[in-house]
Amino acid sequence: MIKHKVFLTLFLSLSAVCGLFAAKPAPAAKKAASLPPAAVLGGVTAADMPYDVGGAVLLRWAVNPSDTPATTYTVYASSLQAGGWVEAESFASTAKTGKDIDLPFWAWDGSASEHAVKIELTNFFGEIKDGDVFHFKVAALENGKLVAESLPLDASTTSNWFRLDRLNNVVMLLLVTIVFFWAVSHAKRKGLFIRRIAGLDAIDEAIGRATEMGKPIYYVPGIGDMTMVSTIASTFILGEVAKKVAQYDTTIKVPHYNPVVMTVSKEVVKQAFLEAGRPDSFREDINQFISSDQFSYAASVDGMISREKPAACFFMGYFMAESLLLAEVGATTGAIQIAGTDSESQLPFFFTACDYTLIGEELYAAGAYLSKDPMLQSALKAQDFGKLVVMISVALGVILTAVGALMKWGAFTQTIADLFKAY
Template identity: 65%
Template sequence: MPYDKGEAVLVSWPAGPADVPGAVYQVYASSGAAWLKAEEFPAEKKFAADFELPFWAWSHDKAKHAVQLELPQLFSDFKTGMEYSFKVKYVNGKVTAESAPVKAAPKADLFNLARLNNLVLLLVIIVVFFWTVSHAKRKGLFIRRIAGLDAIDEAIGRATEMGRPIFYSTGIGAMSSVPTIASTSILAEVAKKVAQYDTQLKVPHFDPIVMTVCKEVVKQAYMEMERLDSYRDDINFFVSQDQFSYAASVDGMIHREKPAACFFIGHFMAESLLLAEVGATTGAIQIAGTEQESQLPFFFTSCDYTLIGEELYAAGAYLSKEPMLQSTLKVQDFGKAFVMVSVITGSALVMLATWLKWPLVLKVISHIFKAY
């Protein structure tokens, strides 16, 4: 069988005028001993055209019968590469005819030609990615302005002038969650600016593993700014793994210390409003971001800036200006544009082909956009 892992065989033979209603074909297989009936079907069914394979990998011939036999289901001692015998028997009432036995040894294919469209798409993505990396290093890439991230300098500068601390919360998500990973990348950029201005930073944590990672992130940021002497281990500290205990404790800290800026970026649930509302009462500049749509309204109401949707995930590339990270954003944008254009163009062609009755065009489009 083409494009499989070596466990099936394809038995095919030409269709003929004897394929009339009432006639049947019987396909037999043997591993060297007795013959086993592997398949039986009406003579007017099971053609090569019935196989769901793309046009570039398979000939959809309506004048040829084709049957796929899964050998492990027929032989308990099946081995890939072992030789098997097959024959086809025609039965129509008392009239019978039998083909000569043929031998075949199934083997796995190295390349699945049916997935050629996936390979082409992958190669296009790779070429676009390396082109964007090269372009970013030479000329830079345009990324639209994100107000919430541009306000980070303002917030840190305000905290420096007022001599008050900055609170940064990564939320209640685990280190394996994508919003928490995005939050640590933003924390790294915030920590660099904090180290540069020698401002006080406090990062209370819900999860001890996230705390451990953030300690290394902040320490690395101080090292890159050559301010390791200003780094303190108590910048990151564990509070509680109970949701509302964590919120109550951080609220108390914010109320007592009255920070100049608060960052709530990561995975937040019901504690989002509890934290942001207390921060708002202290007059702090508040920047928030979460993937939870149910919590965004609370951040909109109580924070000065809120990162919406993919702005949270793009923040690391936006702040660091790293060509490699910026290139990933551009490739995603190109991918979205390609999908939109493909959907619109494909839909228009399908509608046109249906209206004008062009079955070949419908077949080509369905094969190109199908995953095999």
């Protein structure tokens, strides 16, 4: 009995001691208990970022007027149901308002009275799919201490089919298209005027020289592929050159870098010989595939030019570092050289080594100028219309923006900036 009492006393004593220790708060817990609980940050919404390719979420909440300069906000994102928070964005309370979202006025009604934060989820979670749900929370901090936190929010992203922010691009495209069709109908009825392009008149001279000398003509279409405008323009010029070559019964050689361009060029040359009434003069080896490697192509064409010593060389299309290698060798053989490219970095080399050079857009215009084809002429007219729009827009835009800036009409200058932004 006494033994039982002793055990009971011991048990009660131990329980009392444990209880005493348990009731005594730890220093850290005591400190935490002294802080006021973090308030809930209300009014936060999370939704898919509009007019994008997906992968971004937009968080919005009202600006708190009681925020001080020491207040900062931190946005957390997570791909997990619980935990796994990643700091996605951190900024001062005066930053990231609705005005800072990079969308034009017709697609976004941003206000300075709300915070709007775009979170690029792909930066944190890699590749994501449409419909993947992510979780977000926003924390407000005062001098680094948490004062308010939103409840976790769910949002998923979607890729948008239509980008309203690019409406200006569509309008411009439609306008140019309308002008193009007008020009087509006009060109078919009355024809269109195109000014003389220096360099193109030399084509006849070059082909005539080759005929007199009994030497071949080299037509190098560059290293662009068939989707490049300069290569397309080059094939048009090749057609006209080949037609004249067929008429004069001269030899032409077209060394190729790209097999697709070679196939198209073959058809173009065949058609040109047919139109010239000399289908019998057409040979399959006029168009030769050389190499798809830039410098081995250049080395090989250089070798061919230096051995055959052509009377004329045409370099029309897209060129890169091989431009000078080709044109320089052509110049040393004494050939008359006509070049044309829209690759600005290579134009200086053609200027130095060639007799005539078509600069950028002149190459595009050359096809229309030579063929007098209504479709090509109309395309040129549409381009001219575009240039006119650019000239007028630049002149007016500069004046209006300067006036707006002087008069401090912020909304006015922003509207002009929005109109001419490609996004």
